[in-house]
Amino acid sequence: MKRHLLPAAALAAVLVVAQPWTATTLVSSITDLGTLGGEFSDAFGINNVSGDLASVQIVGRSTNAADCLRAFVWTAPGPMIDLGTLGGNYGAAWEINNHGQVVGQSDDPSGQRWAVVWTNTGSGWAIENLGTLSGGCCAGARGINNGGTAVPPTAAVARHSGGPAV
Numbered sequence: 001m002k003r004h005l006l007p008a009a010a011l012a013a014v015l016v017v018a019q020p021w022t023a024t025t026l027v028s029s030i031t032d033l034g035t036l037g038g039e040f041s042d043a044f045g046i047n048n049v050s051g052d053l054a055s056v057q058i059v060g061r062s063t064n065a066a067d068c069l070r071a072f073v074w075t076a077p078g079p080m081i082d083l084g085t086l087g088g089n090y091g092a093a094w095e096i097n098n099h100g101q102v103v104g105q106s107d108d109p110s111g112q113r114w115a116v117v118w119t120n121t122g123s124g125w126a127i128e129n130l131g132t133l134s135g136g137c138c139a140g141a142r143g144i145n146n147g148g149t150a151v152p153p154t155a156a157v158a159r160h161s162g163g164p165a166v
Contacts, residue, residue, distance in 0.1 A: 038062060038066075038068075048098055055075070056075070059095065070082050070091045071085075081125070084127055088106065088107030091105065102118040117144065
């Protein structure tokens with residue numbers, strides 16, 4: 001299945017419909033998710049927690065005030081939360097599962113980019129480097145299922161150590 005990347009405002013439009021999607025469903029308003037203090041944001045993933053719009057979470061990337069691209073999570077009514085990095089300036093969140101686990105990519109202090117998973121610990125977001133099959137740089141995770149299995153673009157599957165029991 002091919003995924004299409006949507007701007008944050010377009011993806012946020014799905015939040016305003018509290019009924020099941022049909023061919024005749026109309027969007028009555030659009031919610032601006034904002035930014036992390038920079039010029040733009042992109043939303044890439046939305047979870048399916050329940051029909052309660054207040055519990056839906058959206059993930060993506062946004063520039064911050066220092067013009068660094070950072071991964072974010074957004075829950076109504078906002079604001080965005082910066083998920084942090086492995087010590088570098090770059091992060092992007094591509095997908096979120098129904099347990100609130102987020103996968104994406106982050107760089108370390110040397111600028112190498114790694115596949116990561118962020119987990120909400122209750123007191124903040126913890127980041128875990130998923131590594132690579134070869135042990136060398138670089139990777140990015142593009143999907144995660146509700147069992148906590150992340151899928152990097154190379155189609156190798158990594159089990160996140162903090163994933164829920166399947």
